[in-house]
Amino acid sequence: MSYVWTIAEQNKGRLREVSFELLCRGRKLADKMNTKLCSVLLGSNVADDILQELISRGADEVYFIDDPRLASFIVETHSNALSDLIKKYKPHTILAAATSSGRTMMPYVAIQVSTGLTADCTELDIEEGTNYLLQTRPAIGGNIMATIKTPDHSPQMATVRPKSSRPLPLDPTRRGKIVRLPLPDGLYDPRVREVGFRMSHEDSASIEEADIVVAGGKGMKKSDNFAMLRTMARHLGGVVGGTRDAVDRGWLTYPQQIGLSGKTISPKLYVAAGVSGSIQHLAGIKTSEYIVAINQDPEANIFQVADFGIVGNLFEVVPLINARLEAHNKGGK
Amino acid sequence: MRIIVTIKQVPETSNVKMDKETGTMIREGVVSVINPLDLYAIEAGIEIKELHGGHVTVCTMGPPSAAKALKEAIAMGCDEGVLVSDKKFAGADTWATSYTLGAAIKELGPFDLILAGERATDGDTGQVGPGLAAWLGLPLATYVSKICSLENNQLTVERLVEDGYQVLQLPMPALLTVVKEISNPRLPTLRGKKKARASQLRVLSARDLEVQESHLGLKGSPTKVVKIEYPKVTRGGKMVKASGEEGLHTAVSALFAFLAEKELI
Structure with missing residues (x-):
């Protein structure tokens, strides 16, 4: 039986959290098919003890193609390397993260190795009898859930929405094989080069990767009022995002935009303040684990998807929440 | 400079209402529009043409009714429209769509740049752009938020990624998928509509x-x-009213009980 692979992601020698989320998904599939789980990393200069964490979080084997030319993500070279590995080892299933690099590389690889690919899945399973990967994903703004399979093609490939599963607990007693591989000759594509990197200012730190997102909409009324949401985010250990309205008014930057024309997120907790809940915005938050909404209008759409709603003036409610959070953090732990 | 913009016609979602009984989307009477994220690609193409000279071809694969989307793009300022349409193309996934679009683009002759929206708001896969680059063997940059320079057949672009903006240099012909930050789509002019x-x-x-x-x-x-x-x-969650000083405190206390119960604080 061929293996289940997950594609790990690295950044400057460190593994991204999503690498471990994928292993949790992959472990279930591999166990169901009685096969091994292998984590594949394309990158440069990652230490063995860091790779060991992939084993401790569920992988049986780690393949690491280690080359300075894979240090930053360039789709052509990364895809060539992965496609070559697929042709050599013929995995059964490959799961990658639905991140900016996963959603770029995997469709490229799908063409190179002639197989199907399902984007941004939130549920995965193995079909009894056939061992086909059942890939379930939201579409049409989260209004339908489609289950897709890829019969007669190999490997079975899907990208998985970040934060849609939690990593397995660290088990330092797990043992596994770590294989370092060179980048084979002829796979480096010199056409595209990274010539710089501009970090986002900390306020827009990756809302897709955050466990807790505090968002504001039109009801925030002005840019300065977002200070109270930043305070709440800081107390909760989260980040700030917002609706298209908030971004178009210049209150937030585009990387913070949540919804159909911005990011789709699945945090543990999503707090919406002054957000009415347009169809487009809801599309971006529906797979959040818990949704809390604060809005003056009891008829606002956001309350339909909320697990907990406060009908009231957010300019009274939010400061009180913040004061309570501050007291909680000081006194509690 | 010859630019090709690939677009998709999608159901308009901004006026869609939810059925309160079933909690699902009401789909009746939904009209079709240009995928909103493709408008940024169209605008970027027109702006490059205005800056560097050239010609913008807008191309879509879809049923005959997708002609309307092409005409709208021409009304914005694209020069010509290509409709890739055949019953045999119906039901294509992203693999088959990028294959077919690739074949159509080969048929259109030499070009310098292909622009596409980051993804379509209906299928929401974002896979056709990268797939098309793979079929055509083109250098690819996805999530492009800014074209920094375009000279001597070299593009320098910024792409929006999780931690910030990656700056890439790539030779043309190339394919870019773009995000909202790249442009502010213009409205069609009266003259444009006439031309369309x-x-x-x-x-x-x-x-x-x-x-x-x-x-x-x-x-x-x-x-x-x-x-x-x-x-x-x-989700039919709990709702509390925060009115008056006491109501406010009760509501926030109930929220904290909820957060504690779900182990969120």
């Missing part, structure tokens, strides 16, 4: 393309949809 009405669209069918029939449409698609569900999106 008078314009003749070029239609390409399977016969016109060098394609393998086995790679087309539903039959040629590696992925198959096996089940569609309409999830109940409403």
Whole structure:
């Protein structure tokens, strides 16, 4: 039986959290098919003890193609390397993260190795009898859930929405094989080069990767009022995002935009303040684990998807929440 | 400079209402529009043309009714429209769509740049742009938020990634998928609309393309949809009113009880 692979992601020698989320998904599939789980990393200069964490979080084997030319993500070279590995080892299933690099590389690889690919899945399973990967994903703004399979093609490939599963607990007693591989000759594509990197200012730190997102909409009324949401985010250990309205008014930057024309997120907790809940915005938050909404209008759409709603003036409610959070953090732990 | 913008016609979602009984989307009477994220690609193409000179071809694969989307793009300022349309293309997944679009673009002759929206708001995959680059062997940059420079056949672009903006240099011809930050789409002008009405669209069918029939449409698609569900999106959560000093405190206390129960604080 061929293996289940997950594609790990690295950044400057460190593994991204999503690498471990994928292993949790992959472990279930591999166990169901009685096969091994292998984590594949394309990158440069990652230490063995860091790779060991992939084993401790569920992988049986780690393949690491280690080359300075894979240090930053360039789709052509990364895809060539992965496609070559697929042709050599013929995995059964490959799961990658639905991140900016996963959603770029995997469709490229799908063409190179002639197989199907399902984007941004939130549920995965193995079909009894056939061992086909059942890939379930939201579409049409989260209004339908489609289950897709890829019969007669190999490997079975899907990208998985970040934060849609939690990593397995660290088990330092797990043992596994770590294989370092060179980048084979002829796979480096010199056409595209990274010539710089501009970090986002900390306020827009990756809302897709955050466990807790505090968002504001039109009801925030002005840019300065977002200070109270930043305070709440800081107390909760989260980040700030917002609706298209908030971004178009210049209150937030585009990387913070949540919804159909911005990011789709699945945090543990999503707090919406002054957000009415347009169809487009809801599309971006529906797979959040818990949704809390604060809005003056009891008829606002956001309350339909909320697990907990406060009908009231957010300019009274939010400061009180913040004061309570501050007291909680000081006194509690 | 010859620019090709690939677009998709999608159902308009801004006026869609939710059925409060079933908690699902009401789909009746939904009209079709240009995928909103493609408008940024169209605008970027027109701006490059205005800056560097050239010609913008807008291209879509879809049923004959997708001609309307092409005409709208021409009204914004694109120069010509190409409709890739054939019953044989129907039901294509992203693999078969990028294959067919690739074959159509080969048919259109030499070009310098292909621009596409980051993804379509209906299928929401974002896979056709990268797939198309793979079929055509083009240098690719996705999530492009800014074109920093375009000279001597070299593009320097910024792409929006999780931690910030990656700056890439790539030779043309190349393919870029773009995000909202790249441009502010203009509205069609009256003159543009007139031009669009008078314009003749070029239609390409399977016969016109060098394609393998086995790679087309539903039959040629590696992925198959096996089940569609309409999830109940409403959660029926607890709602409390925060009115008056006391109501406010009670409401916030109830919220903290909820957060504690769910182990969120």
